Amino acid sequence: MSPLAAPPMALYLHFPWCVRKxxxxxxxxxxxxxxxxxxxxxxxxxxxMALQAPLARGRQISSIxxxxxxxxxxxxxxxxxxxxxxxxxxxxxPKAEITLEANPGTIxxxxxxxxxxxxxxxxxxxxxxFAPAQLERLGRIHSSDDTRAxxxxxxxxxxxxxxxxxMYALPDQDLAGALEDVRAALALEPAHLxxxxxxxxxxxxxxxxxxxxxxDEDLAAQMQEHCQAEIAAGGYRQxxxxxxxxxxxxxxxxxxxxxxxxxxxxxxxxxxxxxxVGPGTIGRTQREREPRRYLASGAQAPLALxxxxxxxxxxxxxxxxxxxxxxxxxxxxxxxxxxPWSAVATxxxxxxxxxxxxxxxxxxxxxxxxxxxxxxVIAAFLPSGSASAQSRGQAADRKNPEGPGA
Numbered sequence: 289m290s291p292l293a294a295p296p297m298a299l300y301l302h303f304p305w306c307v308r309k310x311x312x313x314x315x316x317x318x319x320x321x322x323x324x325x326x327x328x329x330x331x332x333x334x335x336x337m338a339l340q341a342p343l344a345r346g347r348q349i350s351s352i353x354x355x356x357x358x359x360x361x362x363x364x365x366x367x368x369x370x371x372x373x374x375x376x377x378x379x380x381x382p383k384a385e386i387t388l389e390a391n392p393g394t395i396x397x398x399x400x401x402x403x404x405x406x407x408x409x410x411x412x413x414x415x416x417x418f419a420p421a422q423l424e425r426l427g428r429i430h431s432s433d434d435t436r437a438x439x440x441x442x443x444x445x446x447x448x449x450x451x452x453x454x455m456y457a458l459p460d461q462d463l464a465g466a467l468e469d470v471r472a473a474l475a476l477e478p479a480h481l482x483x484x485x486x487x488x489x490x491x492x493x494x495x496x497x498x499x500x501x502x503x504d505e506d507l508a509a510q511m512q513e514h515c516q517a518e519i520a521a522g523g524y525r526q527x528x529x530x531x532x533x534x535x536x537x538x539x540x541x542x543x544x545x546x547x548x549x550x551x552x553x554x555x556x557x558x559x560x561x562x563x564x565v566g567p568g569t570i571g572r573t574q575r576e577r578e579p580r581r582y583l584a585s586g587a588q589a590p591l592a593l594x595x596x597x598x599x600x601x602x603x604x605x606x607x608x609x610x611x612x613x614x615x616x617x618x619x620x621x622x623x624x625x626x627x628p629w630s631a632v633a634t635x636x637x638x639x640x641x642x643x644x645x646x647x648x649x650x651x652x653x654x655x656x657x658x659x660x661x662x663x664x665v666i667a668a669f670l671p672s673g674s675a676s677a678q679s680r681g682q683a684a685d686r687k688n689p690e691g692p693g694a
Contacts, residue, residue, distance in 0.1 A: 332586075350384060364405065
């Protein structure tokens with residue numbers, strides 16, 4: 289394996305509490321009971337970052353994503369203090385993208401101006417739907433009016449660079465309802481839209497008790513096709529499986545994930561990906577998931593580290609890179625994995641012959657047909673019997689909202 293050039297270094301910060309756990313959510317989130325341990329948790333995040341700071345190896349942080357859970361439960365002043373403390377441990381790049389996930393139901397008037405003053409440059413707003421009946425079935429605590437008010441507040445605060453998360457293929461939703469949601473979202477003029485299908489994940493309420501009235505595969509595909517056309521007509525370019533942006537508003541943090549960059553995962557249950565954890569070795573880290581145990585000792589506990597076997601690296605890379613509409617360059621695969629192109633040349637050739645992958649200039653990408661069967665394309669890089677095959681084989685099915693770091 290070749291020596292690894294140091295890729296960009298991002299930072300994911302996980303905030304594990306929500307007012308209410310949504311029945312479809314399989315992220316590490318917990319219903320808040322009692323008072324939010326705001327300062328105690330922020331202190332733990334700083335201690336965690338201090339432990340991981342040497343892993344940056346002199347690199348500056350290129351982007352920060354605060355996900356959850358509901359980070360907007362934390363006050364703007366507290367977020368400002370956190371960013372100041374973290375910046376002293378590992379410097380941020382000038383004009384680093386700093387994203388805060390927010391629930392429209394937790395935002396008080398004027399709070400977005402406070403977040404901007406604290407250093408937030410981008411917000412990801414969990415709308416999910418604008419239909420009251422759908423919001424109720426999804427267990428959301430906000431109304432469509434809350435989302436509209438939050439978007440107005442974002443524009444007024446000078447935070448026009450915001451994302452809206454929006455779902456489709458919801459219970460009893462028809463094509464007209466899916467399109468109505470898209471039009472309502474575009475009317476708020478977000479810079480970015482994440483549009484993804486509701487999936488039933490193991491370990492969730494919906495996974496155990498699927499809601500009635502879910503659209504079938506054909507209707508879901510129709511929704512995706514027509515909604516994509518509507519989004520494109522609104523001036524947004526699709527650049528990833530479920531991500532659309534106005535020119536220049538692509539999410540830098542998520543692009544780092546999909547280009548197989550490095551990131552520190554800080555907070556309860558946060559995951560990280562790091563190059564050269566050993567000579568020429570790539571590894572993944574994970575922190576203690578349960579918030580109380582993380583607060584008790586997890587922030588200072590040694591990192592749980594899993595080295596990625598060379599045989600698993602093609603799948604790990606393709607699971608990210610093939611999500612991008614434009615795909616990836618041959619040189620990027622080699623520099624980010626340390627493997628020669630010959631490690632995937634046979635699989636790439638086979639997929640190209642079947643019309644599932646294609647070359648465009650210096651980029652390899654999934655073809656239009658390959659995008660329809662992306663799970664199969666990515667699975668072609670799974671080594672038989674590998675840890676990746678056993679524990680990550682379903683990962684390509686995920687059409688996550690923003691911030692897949694936890």
